Amino acid sequence: MDKLVIEGGKPLSGSIVIQGAKNAALPILAASLLAEGTITLDSVPRLLDIEVMLNILRELGCRAEHVGETVVLDTTALHTSHVPETLMSKMRSSIFLMGPLLARFGEAQVYQPGGCAIGERKIDLHLQGLEALGAEIEEIGNRIVCRSAKLTGTDIHLSFPSVGATENLMMAAVLAEGRTTLTNAAREPEIQDLQRFLNAMGAKIMGAGTDTITIDGVAELTPCRYKIIPDRIVAGTIMVAAAATRGAVTLQNTQPAHLSSLIHVLRRAGVQIVVDGDIIKVDSAARPKSIERIVTSPYPAFPTDLQSQVMVLLTLADGVSIMKETIFEGRLKHVGELSRMGADIRVDMNAAFIRGVTRLYGATVEATDLRAGAALVIAGLAAQGRTIVEQVHHIDRGYDRIEHMLTKLGARISRFSPVPNNEPAR
Numbered sequence: 001m002d003k004l005v006i007e008g009g010k011p012l013s014g015s016i017v018i019q020g021a022k023n024a025a026l027p028i029l030a031a032s033l034l035a036e037g038t039i040t041l042d043s044v045p046r047l048l049d050i051e052v053m054l055n056i057l058r059e060l061g062c063r064a065e066h067v068g069e070t071v072v073l074d075t076t077a078l079h080t081s082h083v084p085e086t087l088m089s090k091m092r093s094s095i096f097l098m099g100p101l102l103a104r105f106g107e108a109q110v111y112q113p114g115g116c117a118i119g120e121r122k123i124d125l126h127l128q129g130l131e132a133l134g135a136e137i138e139e140i141g142n143r144i145v146c147r148s149a150k151l152t153g154t155d156i157h158l159s160f161p162s163v164g165a166t167e168n169l170m171m172a173a174v175l176a177e178g179r180t181t182l183t184n185a186a187r188e189p190e191i192q193d194l195q196r197f198l199n200a201m202g203a204k205i206m207g208a209g210t211d212t213i214t215i216d217g218v219a220e221l222t223p224c225r226y227k228i229i230p231d232r233i234v235a236g237t238i239m240v241a242a243a244a245t246r247g248a249v250t251l252q253n254t255q256p257a258h259l260s261s262l263i264h265v266l267r268r269a270g271v272q273i274v275v276d277g278d279i280i281k282v283d284s285a286a287r288p289k290s291i292e293r294i295v296t297s298p299y300p301a302f303p304t305d306l307q308s309q310v311m312v313l314l315t316l317a318d319g320v321s322i323m324k325e326t327i328f329e330g331r332l333k334h335v336g337e338l339s340r341m342g343a344d345i346r347v348d349m350n351a352a353f354i355r356g357v358t359r360l361y362g363a364t365v366e367a368t369d370l371r372a373g374a375a376l377v378i379a380g381l382a383a384q385g386r387t388i389v390e391q392v393h394h395i396d397r398g399y400d401r402i403e404h405m406l407t408k409l410g411a412r413i414s415r416f417s418p419v420p421n422n423e424p425a426r
């Protein structure tokens with residue numbers, strides 16, 4: 001297992017171009033199955049999860065190449081609607097295949113998806129929505145078989161604005177007969193990106209970005225070329241890393257509107273942020289101020305995917321802050337690791353009470369999930385001394401070689417791998 005070794009205490013400085021969004025690229029890759037032919041996707045980040053998705057698509061019969069940041073996907077020879085369990089279990093996003101396969105084949109055979117251990121992560125809303133569209137669903141142990149001779153548009157109210165369920169149902173409904181209306185839909189920017197992509201292929205979808213999405217079914221979709229939006233969580237991670245190391249960093253290729261809740265939080269912490277078009281400049285020389293209370297909630301509120309990273313900043317703040325996690329019940333595992341680095345955090349149920357300290361100290365810590373891992377990297381950059389972050393494969397799910405990104409910004413960080421030259425081919 002790879003490790004990251006970080007010599008902390010150096011402010012980040014310089015400029016960085018933000019990668020395309022994992023959480024937009026994954027459903028869009030799955031949605032590509034809805035059209036027959038060659039789809040070209042630009043700004044697709046080189047990540048473990050993307051590799052897994054491409055391997056699933058190949059297993060289903062597609063030809064897929066990822067050259068630089070461009071994926072060329074030919075779906076012409078798609079021949080099966082059965083996703084192998086070994087690949088399904090590698091990540092949560094494998095569940096995105098269910099909607100498109102059902103729409104295209106009238107059948108999808110999948111398994112319970114895998115992914116980071118951040119909570120129970122049920123898929124009941126996905127399944128209920130597909131049933132409402134006319135699918136018959138059989139669950140046999142881990143295996144899920146969905147069948148429908150014909151999907152028919154209907155009104156679906158989500159009891160929670162699940163990002164994945166919203167996306168899966170958009171993809172299933174796009175070829176259904178008639179109109180589907182999703183209410184209490186998730187409003188994340190990645191859902192808007194999926195709408196733009198599907199519409200570019202000929203779909204008729206309106207409303208993504210609001211809580212009501214209307215999908216008028218069409219007979220078929222045609223392939224297109226499409227560019228994925230920038231990753232707001234990677235941008236946010238770098239912004240927090242700049243602030244925690246009291247550095248000055250310029251981020252290019254961002255969509256600042258997607259980061260407004262984080263920008264608001266960072267400004268409250270005393271960090272200077274300047275926005276200019278798609279550029280964000282972060283500058284922070286002083287000790288951060290504590291923040292009375294931050295609560296993670298669906299977009300446009302503060303994102304769970306930036307909770308652990310911002311918590312690191314608050315461990316160094318002047319005063320006591322509270323961070324409440326409302327989306328995933330198992331997403332405070334980094335607290336134990338941060339405490340090993342000298343942070344003063346007490347957890348009560350889903351809230352972390354963070355008393356700022358003047359310094360974190362390097363330690364050997366373990367990434368328990370993707371964003372927890374990113375948080376530990378930030379802590380290591382800000383800490384005095386050497387930090388070793390283990391279980392880096394979690395971080396590789398969402399950051400394109402995080403050590404390269406940070407080295408460009410002056411960080412002293414390197415990867416140690418038991419297998420020589422194991423970097424993915426580029």
Ligand SMILES: CC(=O)N[C@H]1[C@@H](OP(=O)(O)OP(=O)(O)OC[C@H]2O[C@@H](n3ccc(=O)[nH]c3=O)[C@H](O)[C@@H]2O)O[C@H](CO)[C@@H](O)[C@@H]1O
Nearest residue numbers: 023093120121122123124125126162163164165305327328
């Ligand atoms: C690939 C992707 O886009 N991942 C993001 C997506 O995950 P994901 O799509 O899995 O997140 P959801 O919005 O679906 O999940 C949010 C909450 O709803 C619950 N739930 C969800 C579906 C369901 O059928 N039943 C149910 O109870 C989940 O257990 C969780 O507690 O949104 C999350 C919340 O912003 C982000 O942290 C993830 O980075």
Ligand SMILES: C=C(OP(=O)(O)O)C(=O)O
Nearest residue numbers: 092093115116305370371
């Ligand atoms: C939880 C995340 O992703 P996923 O839903 O793919 O597990 C994340 O990106 O932080």
